Amino acid sequence: MTFRCGLLLFPELTQLDLTGPYEVLPRAPGVEVLLVARTMEPVTAQWGMRILPDTDFANCPPLDLLLVPGGFGVDEAMLDQETIAFVRRTATEARYIVSVCTGALILGAAGLLRGRRAATHWAFRDLLKEFGATPSRERVVRDGNLFTGGGVTAGIDVALTILAEVFDANVAQSAQLSVEYAPCPPFGAGTPETAPGPVAEAVAARYATGVARTAERVRAAAQRLAN
Amino acid sequence: MTFRCGLLLFPELTQLDLTGPYEVLPRAPGVEVLLVARTMEPVTAQWGMRILPDTDFANCPPLDLLLVPGGFGVDEAMLDQETIAFVRRTATEARYIVSVCTGALILGAAGLLRGRRAATHWAFRDLLKEFGATPSRERVVRDGNLFTGGGVTAGIDVALTILAEVFDANVAQSAQLSVEYAPCPPFGAGTPETAPGPVAEAVAARYATGVARTAERVRAAAQRLAN
Numbered sequence: 001m002t003f004r005c006g007l008l009l010f011p012e013l014t015q016l017d018l019t020g021p022y023e024v025l026p027r028a029p030g031v032e033v034l035l036v037a038r039t040m041e042p043v044t045a046q047w048g049m050r051i052l053p054d055t056d057f058a059n060c061p062p063l064d065l066l067l068v069p070g071g072f073g074v075d076e077a078m079l080d081q082e083t084i085a086f087v088r089r090t091a092t093e094a095r096y097i098v099s100v101c102t103g104a105l106i107l108g109a110a111g112l113l114r115g116r117r118a119a120t121h122w123a124f125r126d127l128l129k130e131f132g133a134t135p136s137r138e139r140v141v142r143d144g145n146l147f148t149g150g151g152v153t154a155g156i157d158v159a160l161t162i163l164a165e166v167f168d169a170n171v172a173q174s175a176q177l178s179v180e181y182a183p184c185p186p187f188g189a190g191t192p193e194t195a196p197g198p199v200a201e202a203v204a205a206r207y208a209t210g211v212a213r214t215a216e217r218v219r220a221a222a223q224r225l226a227n
Numbered sequence: 228m229t230f231r232c233g234l235l236l237f238p239e240l241t242q243l244d245l246t247g248p249y250e251v252l253p254r255a256p257g258v259e260v261l262l263v264a265r266t267m268e269p270v271t272a273q274w275g276m277r278i279l280p281d282t283d284f285a286n287c288p289p290l291d292l293l294l295v296p297g298g299f300g301v302d303e304a305m306l307d308q309e310t311i312a313f314v315r316r317t318a319t320e321a322r323y324i325v326s327v328c329t330g331a332l333i334l335g336a337a338g339l340l341r342g343r344r345a346a347t348h349w350a351f352r353d354l355l356k357e358f359g360a361t362p363s364r365e366r367v368v369r370d371g372n373l374f375t376g377g378g379v380t381a382g383i384d385v386a387l388t389i390l391a392e393v394f395d396a397n398v399a400q401s402a403q404l405s406v407e408y409a410p411c412p413p414f415g416a417g418t419p420e421t422a423p424g425p426v427a428e429a430v431a432a433r434y435a436t437g438v439a440r441t442a443e444r445v446r447a448a449a450q451r452l453a454n
Contacts, residue, residue, distance in 0.1 A: 016250035016406065019276075023243035023379065026274045033274055042279055047253045047260055049246075052269055052277035101407075122407060139411045151407025152250065156380060161413050173416035173426045179243065180328075180349060180378025182417025183410035184366045186388050189400035190409025199400045 001030045003166060006063040006090065008103075009037040009053050010083060012073030015045035017100040020155035021067055021162075027175035028163050036060050038082055046071050057086040065162070066090045069155070070102030070121060075214055078109040078221040088112070096162065098147045100155035104128060105214070107148070109221035116143045121151035122192055123207040127215055130222045153190075156181060228257045230393060233290040233317065235330075236264040236280050237310060239300030242272035244327040247382035248294055248389075254402035255390050263287050265309055273298050284313040292389070293317045296382070297329030297348060302441055305336040305448040314339070323389065325374045327382035331355060332441070334375070336448035343370045348378035349419055350434040354442055357449045380417075383408060 005025050007018050018035075026033050037043050037053035044050050055061070068087065077083045087110040091097050099107050104120040107113055108131030118133040119125075119141040128135040139150045140161045149158035160181070164172035189195035192204065232252050234245050245262075253260050264270050264280035271277050282288070295314065304310045314337040318324050326334050331347040334340055335358030345360040346352075346368040355362040366377045367388045376385035387408070391399035416422035419431065 014250065015246055019243055019246035022274065022276060023241065023246075033276075035276065047249065048281065049249060049260075049262065050279035052279070054275070139409065140413070150409075151405075153383060153406050153408045153410065157411050157413065164413060169414065170423075170426060173414045173422055174430050176412060176414055176416040177419065177422045177426060177430045178378075179380050180417055181380045181410075181412055182366065182377075182415075182421065183380065183408075183412065184384050185403060185408055185410065186367075186384065186391060187396065187400050187403055188409075189403040190407055192404065194409065195400055195404045196397075199397060199404060203401050203404045 002032055003028070003030050003064045004032045004034065004061065005065040005067060006034050006036045006060060007067045008069065008087070009035050009043040009051060010073050010077045011044055012071050012076070013043070013045050013069050014071035014101055014152055015049050015051065016152050017069030017071065017103060017155050018067070020153065021100065021159035023179060024156060024159035024175050025163065027178050028167050028171045034060070038080075057082060060086075063090055063094045065096040065098060066094045067098040067100065068103035068106045069100050070105070072210065074102045074105050075217045077106050078217050084110050096145050096147060096166070098158060098162065100149045100158055101151045102214070104148045105131070105218060108133060108218070109225070111225050112146065116146055117141050118143065118146070118148040119150045119154070120148065123204065123211055124214060127218045130218045131225070229259055230255070230257050230291045231259045231261065231288065232292040232294060233261050233263045233287060234294045235296065235314070236262050236270040236278060237300050237304045238271055239298050239303070240270070240272050240296050241298035241328055241379055242276050242278065243379050244296030244298065244330060244382050245294070247380065248327065248386035250406060251383060251386035251402050252390065254405050255394050255398045261287070265307070284309060287313075290317055290321045292323040292325060293321045294325040294327065295330035295333045296327050297332070299437065301329045301332050302444045304333050305444050311337050323372050323374060323393070325385060325389065327376045327385055328378045329441070331375045332358070332445060335360060335445070336452070338452050339373070343373055344368050345370070345373070345375040346377045346381070347375065350431065350438055351441060354445045357445045358452070
């Protein structure tokens with residue numbers, strides 16, 4: 001059996017949203033991972049990393065799973081008709097639809113979150129409502145064939161959850177052991193609720209402008225869906 | 228202040244060893260991340276991801292920190308004279324030397340582990356002794372200016388530990404919150420000690436051939452160092 005996973009690349013993505021699952025998923029037997037982008041040009045992630053796509057939208061073979069990462073580039077991707085058409089078309093065929101971090105907003109812009117429970121990066125969580133979704137604080141949310149994860153590093157937890165679903169617990173545990181995923185963060189600051197108050201306030205303040213800009217784009221994308 | 232981090236790219240690296248820290252480190256003020264490789268050609272990681280280097284060895288500017296990831300490609304990199312010369316030269320200038328996973332074996336081949344405590348991927352841990360190091364089961368080990376991490380996903384914990392050291396706890400906690408690193412693995416199978424027995428045995432058996440091959444290369448690299 002081949003289980004083909006397409007992972008979406010777009011400019012200014014947060015690469016760890018994608019590279020976490022990319023490292024975990026193919027450790028299950030028969031899993032193939034493909035990086036899909038609008039064109040075959042190198043894609044530049046946040047902080048500058050340049051990654052080469054394996055295929056473009058036009059030539060992408062049928063996928064069993066589509067994974068959409070987040071990042072500042074979501075602002076553009078949500079309103080890019082080719083990207084949204086690709087996501088929507090793929091979603092009708094794939095067995096599983098997955099997002100990590102603000103990748104959920106791209107799924108939302110494709111109309112895939114209506115009436116669904118979903119997770120995203122904590123700073124952008126409320127925006128999910130604009131697409132008719134019910135935001136969740138959980139790190140990994142499953143709603144039918146839709147898996148959505150929280151911010152950035154949640155992608156690793158999402159990928160392990162998917163392996164347990166598509167294969168079984170043994171396969172997921174083997175992948176976890178292979179990537180030695182026994183996390184041991186030196187601090188407990190991974191959520192606004194557990195971070196020291198001043199840290200949470202400072203980080204939220206730093207995100208505020210970006211969240212406001214994304215909110216505008218989300219409303220425009222939601223408007224397009226309504227029309 | 229600019230704090231320049233060079234992250235080594237080589238064929239068949241385990242990309243998450245590198246992409247984890249790459250996502251965390253630049254969230255501190257003034258941190259620059261550079262992908263360094265032997266040539267400017269795209270580098271193909273395990274599972275096929277192709278990443279473009281930012282600079283080659285000859286043109287790499289002075290680094291404050293060098294990070295060396297692991298992967299099957301370590302077998303070649305340990306015995307590649309240009310790679311080892313670059314690592315050794317950089318180590319004399321950089322303030323911090325870092326490895327994730329079997330990247331520690333490359334540091335060992337460069338003679339940088341003699342008399343040091345170090346971590347690496349659990350399946351390869353014993354091989355550290357060939358380079359005169361004392362293997363540790365800890366996820367992140369600091370010995371002077373040397374930081375070594377366990378397998379693959381340990382890179383995220385390593386990077387946060389480094390931010391706390393180079394900057395302060397606030398900066399590390401802000402980065403942690405930004406990447407929402409509140410890990411919640413669906414299983415506790417991240418180490419051979421905590422994984423179900425049959426899973427640990429099966430994964431160790433699957434690694435055995437690779438470990439044996441790496442052991443041969445490690446001995447050859449250690450022999451070169453002795454000469």
